[in-house]
Amino acid sequence: MTTTENTGAPDYNLRLYVAGQTPKSVAAIANLKKLCERHLAGRYNVQVIDLMKDPALAQRDQIVAIPTLIRQLPEPMKRVIGDLSNSDRVLVGLDIEPVAAPGTEA
Amino acid sequence: LSDHDADDELRKLTQPLPDAEETVRAIYHGAVDAVVVQGPRGPQIVTLKGSEEPYRILVDRMTEGALTVGRDGTILFANRRLAQMSGRPADGIAGRHLGEFVTEPFAELMRHWLDFPPDKAVRHEVLMRRADGSHFPALLWVGAIVLDQLPALLITATDLTAQKQSEQIAAAEQFVRSILEQASDAIIVCDRAGRVTHASWAAQELIGDAAIGTRFVEALPLSGVETGADKAVTPVLDAGTIVDRLLGGQSMRNIEMRVLTPRRTDGFFLLNGGPLLDSQHMTVGCIVTLTDITERRRAEEKQTILVAELNHRVKNILAIVRAVATQTLVRSSSLSAFKEAFDGRLKALSLAHDILTSIRWGRVELDTLVEESLAPYRAAGSAPRITTDGPRVLLPTRTVVPLSMVLHELATNAAKYGALSVERGNLEVRWGVVERGSGHWVELRWVECDGPPTDAPVKEGFGTKLIRRSVSYDLDGQADLSFAADGLKGTLAFPIPEDPAHATASLAAAGRR
Numbered sequence: 001m002t003t004t005e006n007t008g009a010p011d012y013n014l015r016l017y018v019a020g021q022t023p024k025s026v027a028a029i030a031n032l033k034k035l036c037e038r039h040l041a042g043r044y045n046v047q048v049i050d051l052m053k054d055p056a057l058a059q060r061d062q063i064v065a066i067p068t069l070i071r072q073l074p075e076p077m078k079r080v081i082g083d084l085s086n087s088d089r090v091l092v093g094l095d096i097e098p099v100a101a102p103g104t105e106a
Numbered sequence: 107l108s109d110h111d112a113d114d115e116l117r118k119l120t121q122p123l124p125d126a127e128e129t130v131r132a133i134y135h136g137a138v139d140a141v142v143v144q145g146p147r148g149p150q151i152v153t154l155k156g157s158e159e160p161y162r163i164l165v166d167r168m169t170e171g172a173l174t175v176g177r178d179g180t181i182l183f184a185n186r187r188l189a190q191m192s193g194r195p196a197d198g199i200a201g202r203h204l205g206e207f208v209t210e211p212f213a214e215l216m217r218h219w220l221d222f223p224p225d226k227a228v229r230h231e232v233l234m235r236r237a238d239g240s241h242f243p244a245l246l247w248v249g250a251i252v253l254d255q256l257p258a259l260l261i262t263a264t265d266l267t268a269q270k271q272s273e274q275i276a277a278a279e280q281f282v283r284s285i286l287e288q289a290s291d292a293i294i295v296c297d298r299a300g301r302v303t304h305a306s307w308a309a310q311e312l313i314g315d316a317a318i319g320t321r322f323v324e325a326l327p328l329s330g331v332e333t334g335a336d337k338a339v340t341p342v343l344d345a346g347t348i349v350d351r352l353l354g355g356q357s358m359r360n361i362e363m364r365v366l367t368p369r370r371t372d373g374f375f376l377l378n379g380g381p382l383l384d385s386q387h388m389t390v391g392c393i394v395t396l397t398d399i400t401e402r403r404r405a406e407e408k409q410t411i412l413v414a415e416l417n418h419r420v421k422n423i424l425a426i427v428r429a430v431a432t433q434t435l436v437r438s439s440s441l442s443a444f445k446e447a448f449d450g451r452l453k454a455l456s457l458a459h460d461i462l463t464s465i466r467w468g469r470v471e472l473d474t475l476v477e478e479s480l481a482p483y484r485a486a487g488s489a490p491r492i493t494t495d496g497p498r499v500l501l502p503t504r505t506v507v508p509l510s511m512v513l514h515e516l517a518t519n520a521a522k523y524g525a526l527s528v529e530r531g532n533l534e535v536r537w538g539v540v541e542r543g544s545g546h547w548v549e550l551r552w553v554e555c556d557g558p559p560t561d562a563p564v565k566e567g568f569g570t571k572l573i574r575r576s577v578s579y580d581l582d583g584q585a586d587l588s589f590a591a592d593g594l595k596g597t598l599a600f601p602i603p604e605d606p607a608h609a610t611a612s613l614a615a616a617g618r619r
Contacts, residue, residue, distance in 0.1 A: 019139070019140035019151050019153060022139040022140050022153055023139060024137065024138055024139040024140070025139070025140070051140075051142065051149075051151050052151055055142065055148065055149040055150055055151050056148055056149060058142040058149045058151075059148075059149060063142050064129055064141060064142050065129045065132055065138040065140075065141050065142075066138055066139070066140035066141065066142065066151065067138065067140075068138075081129055081132035081137065081138060082132045082137030082138060083137055083138075085137075
C-alpha cells in the first residue's frame with residue numbers, strides 16, 4: 001500500500017512493516033495515518049508492507065520486530081518500533097517538527 | 107581519516123545500537139506483537155504471545171468453564187470460571203489430572219478421545235467433581251485441537267445445577283398440580299404463614315379460586331364437631347387451631363368438620379392433615395384434605411330410620427297374621443276351609459306389600475289398590491262385570507295394608523256368595539273425596555247387583571268382622587254394610603290427611619274416566 005499526498009516529490013518517504021492483522025499492526029496503520037495527516041499533510045509518502053505475505057521483505061530494512069516504521073527520506077534513515085500510539089515519541093523518532101494543535105498559539 | 111570521515115564511521119558503528127535498544131524497549135513494553143526470526147528457508151514471522159493475550163482474557167472472563175487437556179490427561183489451562191465451578195483457586199487446576207474433575211465413565215471417554223480425537227465437537231452431560239468431593243451436573247463440549255504439534259482436547263463446561271434445579275422444581279410443581287386437578291377430595295396446601303398456596307379442583311369449588319393467597323382461616327371457616335349419642339353436634343375445634351397444630355408439626359386424622367363457606371353451609375367433612383416438610387424435614391407449610399361426607403351421613407341417617415321402620419312393620423304384620431290365623435281357625439268348619447280362607451287373606455296381605463314395595467313405601471293410588479285387589483275376579487273374555495270409577499286419591503302408606511285386607515274380604519265374599527259368584531252378576535266400586543268437618547274423607551261405595559238372592563248372615567262372619575274392625579280401628583273410619591236381596595251394598599268412609607298436593611291431585615284427576 002502506498003499513499004502519496006503530493007503531486008511533486010514528497011519530503012517524507014515512510015515504510016511501515018506489519019504482520020497481517022495482529023492488534024499492534026492494525027493499531028500502527030491507524031495511528032500513522034492520523035499522525036501524517038496532522039503533521040505532514042501533503043508532504044509524505046507511506047508504503048505499508050505486510051510481512052505475513054512476504055517475510056523475505058524483512059531483510060531489506062533488517063526488520064526484527066513488528067510493527068516497525070522506517071523513515072527512508074529524508075536521510076538519515078530512522079526507525080520507530082511499536083504501534084505508534086505515543087505520537088510525541090514518534091515525532092521525535094522521525095525528527096518531525098510538530099504542527100501546533102488547532103486553536104493554540106504557535 | 108579526516109575528522110568528517112571519522113565521525114561518519116563512528117555514526118555507522120553506533121547506528122545499530124539505538125535500533126536494538128528501540129527493539130528491546132518496544133518488546134519490553136509490549137509495543138510489538140510479532141517478530142521476524144531466521145528459519146532454514148529465510149525469515150519467518152512469529153506472532154508473539156502478546157497477541158493471544160486478548161483471547162486469553164476473553165476466555166478467562168467468559169461465563170462458561172474452559173480448559174485444555176494434554177495427551178496424558180493433564181490439564182494445561184483452565185479458566186477462572188472452571189476454577190470457580192470446581193471449587194478450587196484459579197491457579198490450582200493447571201497441571202492436575204482431568205480424572206479429578208469428571209466422574210469415571212466420562213474420564214474413560216476422555217482418554218479414548220485423546221487417542222482418537224473426535225472429528226467434530228462432542229456434546230456430553232456429565233457429573234463433575236468439586237474439590238470437596240461433591241458433584242454437580244455439567245454440559246461439556248469437547249473438541250480436538252493440536253497444541254505444540256500434539257493432540258489435545260479443548261473443553262467448555264456449562265454448570266447445569268441451576269437449570270436442573272429449575273427443571274426439577276417445574277416437574278415437581280407439575281406433578282403436584284396434576285394430583286390436585288384429579289383429586290376428588292378438597293386438598294388445600296398452605297405456606298408457613300398459613301396462607302393458601304395450592305387448592306385442588308374440589309377445594310376451589312368449596313372456597314373459590316380467589317382464595318389462593320389468602321389466609322386459611324379466612325378462606326375456609328370451619329369447625330370440628332362432635333356428634334353425640336343424641337345426634338347433637340357440638341363444635342370442638344376452629345380453623346385457626348387446626349392450622350396452628352398442623353404448622354406445629356402435628357397430624358390430624360379423620361376429624362369430623364362442619365364447613366361454613368358462602369358456597370357450602372350444610373356440609374359435613376372428614377379432615378385429615380399434616381405438616382408440609384422440605385428435604386431437611388423442616389415444616390414449610392401444611393396440607394389439609396377434606397372429604398365430603400354429607401351424603402354418606404344422610405344415607406346413614408336414612409338407613410337408621412328405614413331399619414327402625416322395617417322392624418315396626420314386620421312386628422305389625424306378624425301381629426296381623428297371628429290375628430288372622432286365630433280368627434280364621436275359630437270360624438272355619440274344616441281344615442280345608444281354613445286353608446282356603448287363610449291362604450286368600452295372606453295373599454291380600456302379600457298384595458298390599460307388593461304394591462308398597464313397588465312404590466318404595468311411598469303413597470299408593472286408591473285406583474291401583476282397587477284394580478289389583480279385583481284383578482283375580484276379572485275373568486278373561488267375559489263381559490265386564492266389574493266397574494270401577496273415582497278420582498285420583500293418594501293413600502297414606504299406613505292405610506294400604508288394612509284397606510287391601512278389607513277389599514280382599516269384600517271381593518272374596520262376593521265371589522263366594524254375591525254378585526261375582528254368578529255369570530250375570532255385576533259389581534260397581536265408586537269412590538270420591540268429600541269434606542267432613544274440617545277434613546277430607548274418602549267415600550268408597552261397594553255395590554253388588556244381579557247376584558243370587560241372599561239373606562243377611564245370621565252370624566256375622568270373620569270377614570265382615572274384619573272389615574268393620576279394620577275400617578274403624580286401622581283407618582279411623584266407618585263401614586256401613588247392608589245385605590240387599592241381590593247383593594251386598596256398602597260404604598267405606600275414612601279420613602285422609604289434608605294435603606294440598608293431594609287435594610290438587612284429586613281435583614286435577616276428578617274428571618278422569
